[in-house]
Amino acid sequence: MLEVWNLRKVYDAHGRRVEAIGDLTFTVPGGQFACVVGPSGCGKTTLLRCAAGLLPATAGEIIVDGARVTSPPAGLAVVFQEYGRSLFPWLRVRDNVALPLKAQRIARSRRDTLVDEALAAVGLADAHTAYPWQLSGGMQQRVAIARAIAYQPRVLLMDEPFAAVDAQTRADLEDLIRAVWRRLGVTLLFVTHDIDEAVYLGQRVIVLSAAPTRVAEDLAVDLPADRDQLTTRADARFAELRGAVYAQIQKVKTGRTEP
């Protein structure tokens, strides 16, 4: 479970004060797949970095599985947007996935099993010995996802993980992450700027306002659990939800001048 209570984040640099997050409160119950969308510059990444314990909040608190976040919590994994920079270029794929497990002092045989399973789950069973830079962008992001899976997190945070891959790869990765989530039962907070992606993936879409950020809308996605790129996206309900989120984002964008 991930709780965000009255989160506020103000950047204070070089005499310039930027209020990235105004007052943000929401709760993602255990096992839920929640997507966060918002206009660009609305502090989505800031929210995620605060939740990951990588950035201290100015006020408010974030609670992961009952414990207040002050530093990166155990049992929480992050998949970053910049896959090319989040993998160790000097380690082979297998060692990249295994390194966090080594840091946790997990015994070698168990480690091997976890790495094998994770790489198989993302369809990279035959890429163990490659270096990340020998793989395509989509495959690199698969490695990053495998690393998160092998870590066996209770909470998984993803920061626009598919923003930098091409459309077809993106569709594949979306289905992959749905499958992974259903199999692991992990609590997933997925940040994206893509409305379609948010509705297609999530059980719930949290729409953020422009900065200083608040929750503008919290929408349950009542699409069936079995989703498919063709039928789900053609579903009338999908279009309806997509329209609702779109309208909300337009509203917060134009409403920026209002007090």
Added chain:
Amino acid sequence: MKPTPRKRSLRSRFRGGPGRVLLAVGLPVVLVAVWWAASAGSTDFYRPPLSRILVAFADTWTWDRIRSDVLPSLARLAVGYALALVGGVALGVLVGSSRTVRALLEPLLEFLRAIPPPVLVPVFILLSGLGDRTKVLVIAFGCVWPVLLNTVEGVRGRDEVLSDTCRSYGIHGVLRLRHLVLRSASPQIVTGARQALSIAIILMVISEMIAANNGLGFTVVQFQRGFQIPEMWSGVLLLGLLGVALAGAFQLAERRLLGWYHGQRTGRRER
């Protein structure tokens, strides 16, 4: 998708395979030939024909000589260089990781770096005598700077996303040092180490010229003082060859250590 076969350009054909060897060896061969021709029949005492220098080379650098003069030089070089590498990287990691340490040490390091190392030979002789220790210290002190400064830069310039990755996946301590800090800095460390190697060779020779009773630098000066001019030239040649051999060994080590780095850069250019 199959990569389309491309016709290899003349340049790429020259860069790989026999063409490359030809390019690398061509100019030295030409220069040696010019030297040989120009010096043939020379009666100038100080500029003997190359043929005489080569004869002197074979006569001078016998196994005994190698054991008594070349190996001691190489040992000093190795120990001094190793000290500089270990010290430079260790201090560099420390300085690069902490803003406080950097602010504290930077002025001092700038001052020490500005001292030309040969000046320290007499000082070190006073402090630690005429033995090997002085030479090793001079070498280490002289060539630690490029290693140190490049390590600092490398450690400071590590990728933020990768640092965040380490933090969120609980990669701390030795694992972090090994897999994040040192590895990210390794391209810069290698650059510093390469500069340090040539400085180390220079300082090895200089320290032996000033104060030694064996070694390459000592031997060359002895030949010069004894007017054994072809022998002196042969010593210079040997030093040059040694430099080339060490640079080659360095390149081999670099290729092993930085395979990922060069691979990544090539991959990026092709994409």
